[in-house]
Amino acid sequence: MAPGNPADPCVHCGFCLPTCASWRVLGTEMDSPRGRIHTLKAIEAGELTLDATVASHFDSCLGCFACVTACPASVRYDQLIEAVRSQLNAPELRSPAQRALRRLLLTLLPYPRRLRALLTPLAPYAGSALQGWLRRQGWAARLGPELQAMEALLPALPAGAFGPDPSGVMPARGPRRARVGLVLGCVQRVFDPAVNAATLRVLQANGIEVVLPEGQGCCGAVTHHQGDLAGTGALAADLAARFRAIAERHGPLDAVLVAASGCGHTLKHYATLLPAGDAGLPAPVLDVHEFLDQLGLADDFRAALRPLPLPDGSPSRPERPLVVAYHDACHMIHGQGIQRQPRQLLQAIPHVQLREATEAGVCCGSAGIYNLVQPEEAAALGRLKADDLTGTGADLAASANIGCTLQLRRHLADAPRPIPVLHPLELLDRSAALR
Ligand code: SF4
Ligand code: SF4
Structure with a gap:
């Protein structure tokens, strides 16, 4: 292996296995962190080729990083899987149906306008008695496992799901203790808009002014998770530019907050995801709980x-x-x-x-x-x-x-x-x- 490779410290002890979600449900070494590290070493040594079968064992990884927490040897599996993810997008490694499904999801989920257009005709069905009845009849099983999973996850869609997204300056209640930006999250604002609304009220009530750029898009978390680094860089650059612009207009921000931890994780990695030379976000990124804990409740x-x-x-x-x-x-x-x-x-x-x-x-x-x-x-x-x-x-x-x-x-x-x-x-x- 190359010197300094993050896989080097792995001593194959297996302490990571019980915490690994894919190993828990699949039970095979190839679908465990230790097995994947072994596979990576074999690929690098030229003993194994990254073909469709090998790729399927990387696709089974959830990227949850429980193995990183569990590892006594400080193996950075997160860095290893991130390096592999972009290679998994090679056309020969997944079936045409899998590629089409992933393309569809990456064309929709990071773009609230497109997602809302798709969901508008589904709104009367989502969360309705008819949906409940049809689910009990098991009709969605006829759609195939992927579409069945989508149907099963579809929540009720309240009016707020379709916008408008909050934007502008939300003043602090009482004396201002801080000024922050808030990332709305592309999926959160559509599927659970009550979370951002509650977050805004709690922040304002704690003396925090919140600024929200108009037209903010996705932070790039969905594409980042799928190894689409070019797409992630473009989404991240757009979001960062909008926050820089609003900070210039309304004054410096103490932090850029987010109430969805999947987004927070990607936002905290912007230094490595943004295109070279991009000025990035105008303030440090913090999870909303982290920020409120640091500032203290009013x-x-x-x-x-x-x-x-x-x-x-x-x-x-x-x-x-x-x-x-x-x-x-x-x-x-x-x-x-x-x-x-x-x-x-x-x-x-x-x-x-x-x-x-x-x-x-x-x-x-x-x-x-x-x-x-x-x-x-x-x-x-x-x-x-x-x-x-x-x-x-x-x-x-x-x-x-x-x-x-x-x-x-x-x-x-x-x-x-x-x-x-x-x-x-x-x-x-x-x-x-x-x-
Ligand atoms: S990744 Fe860490 S916990 Fe897992 S087998 Fe290697 S050294 Fe052990
Ligand atoms: S990141 Fe992948 S290998 Fe590590 S614990 Fe999660 S599912 Fe297992």
């Missing part, structure tokens, strides 16, 4: 927090708290090392009790577009995660990444005791009764 906001209702509608109380299972998104816990801050913010809400899932660090199967292009493996992981979360006895689950939220909602709906999934900022917003 005293009047903290004082206004009230107990949230229990599933039966009665208020939570010391002897019967609202039990919340916080779900760690992989790009938050493994990708950004953020674990404490969301939990701490949730515990600011009176009578909230956090309960931990037993396998908090294992991927839920969402992983960008993984649950659409590898639907069987993703569904197995979704079921495991739903069982794990409901097994805590929680009243609800909290998730700070839109991909995980959609995946959890889809699989928790089938659980014997379905529980809702909300973003931590939505819970803070409701507790402060900001709406």
Whole structure:
């Protein structure tokens, strides 16, 4: 192997295997981090060729980075898989149907206008009684696993899903403590617009002015995850330029925030993703939980927090708290090392009790577009995660990444005791009764 290769420190101990989502559901060495590292070394030594079969074992990787956290030898598997991903897009490595599906998803998901145009005729169906009935009849199984997975993930689409996106200056309530930009996320603004709305209210109520450039697009997370580096660079450059322009117009920003951790992970890697010479974002990127934890909740906001209702509608109380299972998104816990801050913010809400899932660090199967292009493996992981979360006895689950939220909602709906999934900022917003 080349000197300094990130695979060099691997001692093949296998400590990473139990945390690896693909190994958990496929059970084969080739679909584990250790196996993939071995394969990479064999390719580099000329003993193996990257053909369609070998590529399928890299495609089975969710890019969750649980193996990076687990590895005692500090192997940077994230760097290894990122280097391979762009090679997997070679036409001979995937079937025409797989290539067409990925092309379709990458043509739609990063572009809210296109996605909204596609979803507009589906809005009356999404979340309707008809959808529920048809799902129970199992009609979508006739569409094939990929389209069935898309149908199963389609949530109800409220009016806010179709815009307009918030833009301009959202003033701080009370004395201004900070000025930030907010990245809306291309999928989050369409499939769960309530999250950005709640995030804005919580930030403003904490004395934070929020500026939002008009027409902001995708941060590049979806294409980044698929190894499309040219597409990612173009999306990143456009987003960064819009934030620079609004910062020039309204004054310097303390941070650029995001409330979807998949986006946050990519935004934090802009230094390596932007085209050479690009000036980048005008301020450091922080996850919204990270920022609120650093700044601290405003005293009047903290004082206004009230107990949230229990599933039966009665208020939570010391002897019967609202039990919340916080779900760690992989790009938050493994990708950004953020674990404490969301939990701490949730515990600011009176009578909230956090309960931990037993396998908090294992991927839920969402992983960008993984649950659409590898639907069987993703569904197995979704079921495991739903069982794990409901097994805590929680009243609800909290998730700070839109991909995980959609995946959890889809699989928790089938659980014997379905529980809702909300973003931590939505819970803070409701507790402060900001709406
Ligand atoms: S990647 Fe790390 S944990 Fe996994 S086998 Fe290699 S040294 Fe062990
Ligand atoms: S990134 Fe996740 S799925 Fe891929 S090898 Fe590591 S633990 Fe397994």
